[in-house]
Amino acid sequence: MPKSLDQDTIILCRSCDLAVQRRALPSNVRALCPRCHTALYDVPYCSVNGMLALCIAAILFYIPANFLPVLEIHFLGSIRATTVYESAVAVWVQGYWIVAVAVIAAAVIAPGLLILSILLQIIIVKRRLHSDFWQQTYRRLLKNHGLLSQLSMLEIYVISFLVAAFNLSDFSDIYLGMGTFCFGMLFLVILFLQREYNLEHMWRMVHEE
Amino acid sequence: MTLCGTCRNINAISDARCSRCYSKIQPRNEQSLQQSWALLITAAILLIPANIYPITMLTNQGKVTYDTIFTGIVHLVHSDMIPIAIIVFTASILVPWLKIAGLAIYLTAISFNLPISKKKLMVGFHIIEWIGRWSMLDLFVIALTVAVVNMGQLLDAKPAPAATAFALVILLTQLAAKVLDTRLLWDRLEKNNDTN
Ligand SMILES: [Zn+2]
Numbered sequence: 551m552p553k554s555l556d557q558d559t560i561i562l563c564r565s566c567d568l569a570v571q572r573r574a575l576p577s578n579v580r581a582l583c584p585r586c587h588t589a590l591y592d593v594p595y596c597s598v599n600g601m602l603a604l605c606i607a608a609i610l611f612y613i614p615a616n617f618l619p620v621l622e623i624h625f626l627g628s629i630r631a632t633t634v635y636e637s638a639v640a641v642w643v644q645g646y647w648i649v650a651v652a653v654i655a656a657a658v659i660a661p662g663l664l665i666l667s668i669l670l671q672i673i674i675v676k677r678r679l680h681s682d683f684w685q686q687t688y689r690r691l692l693k694n695h696g697l698l699s700q701l702s703m704l705e706i707y708v709i710s711f712l713v714a715a716f717n718l719s720d721f722s723d724i725y726l727g728m729g730t731f732c733f734g735m736l737f738l739v740i741l742f743l744q745r746e747y748n749l750e751h752m753w754r755m756v757h758e759e
Numbered sequence: 760m761t762l763c764g765t766c767r768n769i770n771a772i773s774d775a776r777c778s779r780c781y782s783k784i785q786p787r788n789e790q791s792l793q794q795s796w797a798l799l800i801t802a803a804i805l806l807i808p809a810n811i812y813p814i815t816m817l818t819n820q821g822k823v824t825y826d827t828i829f830t831g832i833v834h835l836v837h838s839d840m841i842p843i844a845i846i847v848f849t850a851s852i853l854v855p856w857l858k859i860a861g862l863a864i865y866l867t868a869i870s871f872n873l874p875i876s877k878k879k880l881m882v883g884f885h886i887i888e889w890i891g892r893w894s895m896l897d898l899f900v901i902a903l904t905v906a907v908v909n910m911g912q913l914l915d916a917k918p919a920p921a922a923t924a925f926a927l928v929i930l931l932t933q934l935a936a937k938v939l940d941t942r943l944l945w946d947r948l949e950k951n952n953d954t955n
């Protein structure tokens with residue numbers, strides 16, 4: 551397929567379609583569209599090995615974060631604890647399945663798929679899997695990356711532990727569980743992973759024959 | 760020259776598919792304006808039940824109290840948890856209202872060619888896109904509370920009807936911002952040839 555010559559020097563703003571000349575940038579600086587101020591590009595600091603390490607760390611925190619108790623209530627001698635997963639099930643059981651689906655999608659499924667998607671992308675790039683099947687998979691993963699990262703709302707969930715704990719402190723003693731710690735760590739690891747990850751850079755690694 | 764909507768690769772306008780990701784090339788999505796309006800109006804209607812109906816039900820020693828989003832925040836203020844009250848107020852009331860009002864202004868400007876600075880509209884749009892997710896906070900808090908507080912007549916929390924309405928408001932407003940092709944704004948207002 552013929553590649554147009556100006557592909558690497560001219561870019562179009564995704565919000566307003568203005569053509570902008572690409573210039574070299576110092577690190578940590580983002581280029582904004584001169585017309586509408588949408589972020590255009592920044593220096594890709596995509597390190598594949600760094601991302602791999604963060605991915606593995608994220609997977610290690612993901613499981614305890616979802617299945618260890620995050621909130622514990624001590625009330626008249628009895629103790630109740632809940633995990634992220636159980637909290638969504640509890641709302642579902644009450645008949646509020648739209649709420650349950652929103653919670654599960656934003657706190658459990660989307661972050662999980664995001665980690666797996668990045669991991670698979672790294673494997674494809676690192677092992678140079680150039681066959682049609684793997685390249686198709688790679689394209690599909692990149693296409694859905696934006697959606698997955700928009701659906702992952704770990705930072706909001708971390709704040710909601712605190713809000714729920716303060717809300718309930720009126721009625722009883724509340725303790726944040728081990729799951730909360732793992733969830734907080736998961737949030738931090740994914741935060742760094744997403745800073746390291748650069749979609750534009752990953753697109754440039756598509757193998758073209 | 761046009762931009763691939765999926766991977767931001769540059770393609771010739773005559774190409775049918777993007778050379779990099781094989782997506783269909785659509786220079787502009789004209790229908791997106793109508794779709795966005797439809798989603799936004801539905802969300803605005805649902806915002807009313809989300810605010811006036813109770814969102815949680817609490818049983819404390821046999822006594823049942825219903826809380827709407829607003830009374831929940833008032834409780835927090837009365838319990839001297841002002842910072843938490845501010846967070847919840849921002850996430851559950853300010854953000855949804857701002858988002859709906861902002862998107863309405865935005866869509867009106869495109870539909871009726873209003874002479875509003877395009878730059879300001881665009882900055883507003885990016886803020887709306889970014890803060891929109893924070894309204895999920897209340898749903899997370901409800902789910903955690905319902906799961907942990909279940910001790911029969913002594914102390915029990917349950918979600919109430921506004922929870923579903925509120926969840927739908929979040930979903931629909933996010934979709935309304937997502938489906939809109941923002942390049943329409945620049946095309947339509949181009950003719951007015953204002954320099955903002
Ligand atoms: Zn622009």
Ligand SMILES: [Zn+2]
Nearest residue numbers: 763766777780
């Ligand atoms: Zn493309």
